[in-house]
Amino acid sequence: MIPQDIEKYCIEHSTRPSSAVSELGDFTKNKIHGSHMLIGELEASILAFLIKLGHVKKILELGTYTGYSALAMAEQLPEDGEIITIDINPHTTATAKTYWDKSPHGKKITQILKPGMEALQSINDQFDLIFIDADKNNYSNYLDWSLLHLSQNGSIVIDNTLWYGKVLTPGLDKQTDSIISHNLKAKNLEGYTKVLLPIRDGMFLITRS
Numbered sequence: 001m002i003p004q005d006i007e008k009y010c011i012e013h014s015t016r017p018s019s020a021v022s023e024l025g026d027f028t029k030n031k032i033h034g035s036h037m038l039i040g041e042l043e044a045s046i047l048a049f050l051i052k053l054g055h056v057k058k059i060l061e062l063g064t065y066t067g068y069s070a071l072a073m074a075e076q077l078p079e080d081g082e083i084i085t086i087d088i089n090p091h092t093t094a095t096a097k098t099y100w101d102k103s104p105h106g107k108k109i110t111q112i113l114k115p116g117m118e119a120l121q122s123i124n125d126q127f128d129l130i131f132i133d134a135d136k137n138n139y140s141n142y143l144d145w146s147l148l149h150l151s152q153n154g155s156i157v158i159d160n161t162l163w164y165g166k167v168l169t170p171g172l173d174k175q176t177d178s179i180i181s182h183n184l185k186a187k188n189l190e191g192y193t194k195v196l197l198p199i200r201d202g203m204f205l206i207t208r209s
């Protein structure tokens, strides 16, 4: 959504993820299929900012992929902070684990290899930050779960909520319609403050009012 040179300028003027996270990003871009799915540096910096602002200790992430966003967030957590991250892909998750194992922050990360909705059934904790970045068709279900598991001052961040601009065209395909109905549900939430930012592919931020 943002011109590339402007995004680069913003990245250069923001707190950036460590070289370990950049290395994982580079490996993913060079060797792993689907690297367009990475959140990228600007979004990592925004998540870092939210983690610091909210004194976040516990994070739930839906959509691990190669572990880039999980490691970027883990670096921002205090020593006793923790992240649970969920994905169905054993191959990309294996890559994630090799990079987490090399980092002193990797010990904060617990990975669950299951479909998101199934994994959530056995999680009853409250989280200070919930980052939704997995299968788009379940976005509304993930949002429902997140609202029930958000700590008092917690935030929910939902990625890809502009879906390459396709949200302006209902009826294109199932994923687009799922994101449109998720966005409508988020918009109509009462008792929450929300903002849909045109950063990367759209970041929807939600917190209690």
Ligand SMILES: C[S@@+](CC[C@H](N)C(=O)[O-])C[C@H]1O[C@@H](n2cnc3c(N)ncnc32)[C@H](O)[C@@H]1O
Pocket: 037, 038, 039, 040, 062, 063, 064, 065, 066, 067, 068, 069, 070, 086, 087, 088, 089, 092, 114, 115, 116, 117, 133, 134, 135
């Ligand atoms: C956009 S990527 C996540 C990117 C990651 N957050 C990052 O930036 O480093 C989406 C991930 O969702 C996973 N996924 C797809 N369907 C899923 C499901 N039903 N349950 C859990 N994860 C799923 C995919 O395997 C993929 O790794």
